[in-house]
Amino acid sequence: MNPSIVGWAHSPFGRRDGEALEDMIVEVARDAIAHAGIAPTDIDAIYLGHFNGGFSEQDFTAALILEADAGLRFKPATRVENACASGSAAVFQGVDAIRAGRARTVLVVGAEKMTDTKSPQVGQNLLRASYLKEEAGIEAGFAGLFGMIADRYFQTYGDKSNALARIAAKNHRNGVDNPFAQMRKDLGYDFCRAESEKNPLVAGPLKRTDCSLVSDGAAALVIASNDVAQAMPRSIRFRGMAHVQDFLPMSSRDLLKMEGCALAWQKALADGGIALSDLSFVETHDCFTIAELIEYEAMGLVPYGQGERVALEGWVERDGRLPINRSGGLKAKGHPIGATGVSMHVLTAMQLLGEAPPDLQLPNPIMGGIFNMGGAAVANYTSILEAAR
DSSP states (O other): OOOEEEEEEEOOOBOOTTOOHHHHHHHHHHHHHHHHTOOGGGOOEEEEEOOOTTSOSOOOOGGGGGGGOGGGTTOOEEEEOBTBTHHHHHHHHHHHHHHTTSOSEEEEEEEEEOTTSOHHHHHHHHHTTSOHHHHTTOTTHHHHHHHHHHHHHHHHHOOOHHHHHHHHHHHHHHHTTOTTOSOOOOOOHHHHHSOOSSSOEEETTEEGGGBOOOOEEEEEEEEEOHHHHTTSSOOEEEEEEEEEEOOSSGGGSOTTTOHHHHHHHHHHHHHHTOOGGGOSEEEOOOSBHHHHHHHHHHTTSSOTTOHHHHHHTTTTSTTSSSOBOTTOHHHHHOOOHHHHHHHHHHHHHHHHHTOSOTTTOOSSOOEEEEEEEETTTTEEEEEEEEEOO
C-alpha cells in the first residue's frame, strides 16, 4: 500500500522580518510532529527541501531540523534540491524511503528565506535554475525567461492577455480566503488586465500581477507507512505519483508544450488508475500566469493553444468543474521556493480531510492533484492524494 500523510504544519508566507531560516524550519518541524501525535523519536528519516541558490549564507541546512527536539538527534537528515520543485523532491524522497523499507515514519520540511535579498539579486539567484551556458544573459531573470515563453505563445496562438488576467484575478481572489497567503487582496480582473503605474510590464507581455511573489515561509509533513497510518487519527494516501525530468536547455525543448509536465500527469494518473475527471481540485505551479495557462493544456484539460477557454469560461474557479489553485497559488500565497511543493501537499491534505480554514474549504473533495515544477518544466512532480478513511 502507498504511504500516507498523517500530520502537517504550515507557516504564514510573506516577509518574515526578524526570523531566520532556522527559526521557520524548527517551528514547522515541531508543529508537524505534534499534529501527527507522535514522539520525535518515532521519526526514522528527515528530508529538507531547500533551494537557497544564494538567498542564505547558511548552506548545509538539513541538520537544522534536529533543533526542533533532542529526540531527532542522530536521525538521518538529507537536504534535497531540484530548483523550484525542491519541496516536492523532498516529499518524493520521503515516500521512496518508506516504500523501500528503510523507514516507517518520515518528516519532510520545505523552507526558504528570500526577502532579505535585494530585488536584482533575487532575479540572478532564480536564473541559476536555468541553463546558464545559453540563458544567463536573459534580462529580468526568471521573469524574463517566462516573458519569452509568453511572447512565443502569443505569436503562435494570438494575444491571450485576457486569459492571463483572469488567472491572476482568480488566484488573488482565492488568496483572500487563505490565512497562510502572503497577499490577501482581491485585485479584480480590471486591475490585473490593465498596464498601470501600480501594475507595470515586467518582461514581455507579463505584468507585475502575472508574476509570483518573493516570499519567506516553511511547511512540513509527517508521512507514514500503511501499517503506521492505520493507527493514526488522520490519513491522506498517495494515490498516484510521478517525477519526470526534462532537458535543462530551453533550446532542446518545445516550450509551448511543457512535455515534462504532460508526461508527469499521464504517469501519475496511470499510477493511480484514475482519469483527470476523477480529481476534485488541483494545486498547480503558477510561478507566472503563462505557466498556469500552458499547464491547463499539458494536463489534458484542452488541446494545446486552447488554454484560454479554461480561464475565460470559469472551469477552474472555486465553483467550476475543476478548481485550480484554491489556495491562491504561488501568485497570491507566495513562493518561498523550497517550501512550495510541501505547502501544496499540506493544503491538499487539509482540503481532503475537511480541515482547511473554513473560508478556504471546498465542499466534499474526494481526490486532489498537485503539480510542482523546477525551472521551465524541467523538474516535474505530480502527486494525487485521497483521504484514506
